[in-house]
Amino acid sequence: MDLKEKISLDEDLQSNQLQKEVGYHLKRSYVQVIEHFHLDMSEINLRPAEYSILSMIAENSQVTAKKLSKALNIAPPNLVSLIDLLEAKKLISKSVNENDRRSLILNLTPQGEDHLAKAIKTSAKSQQNALSNLSTEEITELICLLKKVYS
Numbered sequence: 001m002d003l004k005e006k007i008s009l010d011e012d013l014q015s016n017q018l019q020k021e022v023g024y025h026l027k028r029s030y031v032q033v034i035e036h037f038h039l040d041m042s043e044i045n046l047r048p049a050e051y052s053i054l055s056m057i058a059e060n061s062q063v064t065a066k067k068l069s070k071a072l073n074i075a076p077p078n079l080v081s082l083i084d085l086l087e088a089k090k091l092i093s094k095s096v097n098e099n100d101r102r103s104l105i106l107n108l109t110p111q112g113e114d115h116l117a118k119a120i121k122t123s124a125k126s127q128q129n130a131l132s133n134l135s136t137e138e139i140t141e142l143i144c145l146l147k148k149v150y151s
Contacts, residue, residue: 036130
């Protein structure tokens, strides 16, 4: 059974009320996208939260765990566990923040940069597969609309 069959709605069941619910469609869309993401990213052993952290570190020099926690909406204790895991995989390094010695600066290691480059390509392929029914313009519009929902 492929992913489309796995998550398709049984056409024999009525769902008139659910078809009017934004949350229902968001959840079904999330399942579609995340199933592809997990399947594709399993090749490089990276989970969605880890990918998000690596991506944010790469794009934001001198970023602290506190800023990442807020930006990614990850509880600080959970972020610490993820950071420790990424450090154990040798994908990131921590250094003391010279401006505030109580906080740590997070950086990608060279191995982390290479791993993220692979992950970006894999994520693009995964998104393309998950959203194959949408045009590039529709994907851009979808992203804009979703941003409005959580802004």
